[in-house]
Each structure stands twice: as structure tokens, then as C-alpha cells.
Amino acid sequence: MRLGLLAILRDEAARLPRFLATLEDLESQSGVSELRCSFYENDSQDATAALLSTWLRQRQGWLQSERLGLPHLKGRDPARTQRLAAARNQALQPLLQHWQPEPECEQWLVVVDADVQFTAQQVLALIAVLQAHPAAAMACASAEQNVPDLFGHGAWSYYDTFALVDLAGRRGLTYAALPLWDLQDRAAWLAGRPVAVASAFGGIAVVSMALVRQLQLRWNGDGGCEHWAFCAAARRAGPVLACPQVRPRVLHAQPPRWSVAYRQQRQAQLRSLWLQQGGER
Secondary structure, eight states, X not given: OEEEEEEEESSOTTTHHHHHHHHHHHHTXXXXXXXXXXXXXXXXXXXXXXXXXXXHTTSSEEEEEEOOOOOOOOTTOHHHXXXXXXXXXXXXXXXXXXXXXXTTSOEEEEEEOTTSBOOHHHHHHHHHHHXXXXXXXXXXXXXXXXXXXXXXXXXXXXXXXXXXXXXTSOBOOTTOSSOOOSHHHHHHHHTTOOEEESBOOTTEEEEEHHHHHHHTOOOOOTTSOHHHHHHHHHTTTSOEEEOTTOOOEEOOSSXXXXXXXXXXXXXXXXXXXXXXXXXXX
């Protein structure tokens, strides 16, 4: 199979040795006939662009590097989600323009966050999910962070709750190891089965490149998380799956902390939902 990997980066020089080593491991896997990477970088103050350029010299791939002079935004600021969408779309363009389809060979788009610690095996596991569920459109990892679970179930919690939206339109439970609300979704998650959702990302996502071309899939951050629009478009072809068994990691130097009041609020909301669902049954 052929993999096109897309990543956007800024000031990632310290993390790049690990990231690039993972890509080298991925390209060496027996089932991978080709790995082409498309990187987009802007406004880095470190050696990110130089390191990526050096790495690509011996490989087929693309690096777009720009100096825009824009501030480094954080959180859920609309300006940030719009920039992220634009950057991902710009990184996608070389793969669409210069990476030609080969009908006799599977061709996958792999979208990764460079600051997430992941493995080649996790990328292949997401591809295996799509191969096992041919009706599905997209498979997403479930990155975990070094923030203790809200309800006391371990030292890790789900990371990417901004992107995660269930089929009822509920956003993921922040700081929870099991971020979904619905009882059936939670049971599937605990069993390690992929769960159909309205949107997800989780640090790694895989979709057929043919589907990207067919549906003209793009990111859009105008209305919130840039992944919402991408997933909504992909769902026209089939389910988007959040995969609880694929868990890359995000390590915060200073992990955020949740409050007891927040935990109590979420517990009350879950109890109310479950009582309602029990009555509906």
C-alpha cells in the first residue's frame, strides 16, 4: 500500500528526531510500498524547516515553508482554527497535484500531529480498521494525555475532545479516559471496538486518498474545530470511526488540572443522560 502523510508544524525541532524516526519506521514496514510526506511549516523560530528539508533530501515529498509573521495562537480561538484549516489544506495540495492514483494499489492519506508520540504500528492499526470495516470512511486514533482521568480511572485521559463529537452532537468529555456520553458508545469503547461518531481526530486519522479526491475533502475552521467540516464531508461516504485501541500520547510539560466542581458537574450530567436513556428503553 502507498501512504501519503500530511503534517503541519511550527517550532517542533525538539520533537522532530522522534517524529522523523517514526516516519522512517513506517516507511520500512513490509506492507508499505511507498511513503510520501507533505509538510507545511510557518513562522518557526527554531530549526524545524531546516531539519525537515534535510530529511526530505533522500525522499520523495514536499515541504512548504513560509514566513507570515503571525502570532502563535492557542486554544479554541476561531483565528487559530481557521489557520489550522488553511495550513492542512495547503499541505494536502501537493499530494493531490503530484501524487497520482494507482488503481491496483491501496492509497491512504495519513494525517498526523507532529507533537503527538505515535508509532508506525498505530498508523497500520488504523488502516487495518478500515480494511476490516469497508463501509467506513475514516478511522481516527484516540490520543491520551498525562492528565488523570476525571473519575479516577487511571493516570491518563482522552486528549482531543474539541474534535470529538458523537452522533447526537455531544462534544467529548474533557479530562475523561472514556470521553463518550452514550451508554452503548461507552460499552463499545470499553470493549475496544471502534465507535461511529460525527467527528474525531485524536492525533492520527486515516482516509482513502480516492475518497479525498472524490468528495473533495477539506478542512474548515470557520465554525469551530477544523476537523468537524472534514468529518462531516467524509460521512457522506460512510461512518467516521473513533478507535479506542489506538492510543498515541501527548505529554504536557505542565499538565492542566481539573476541579472537583467540574467533576461533579460532569457526573451529574452523565447520570441525567443515563436515566433518560434508560427510560427511553
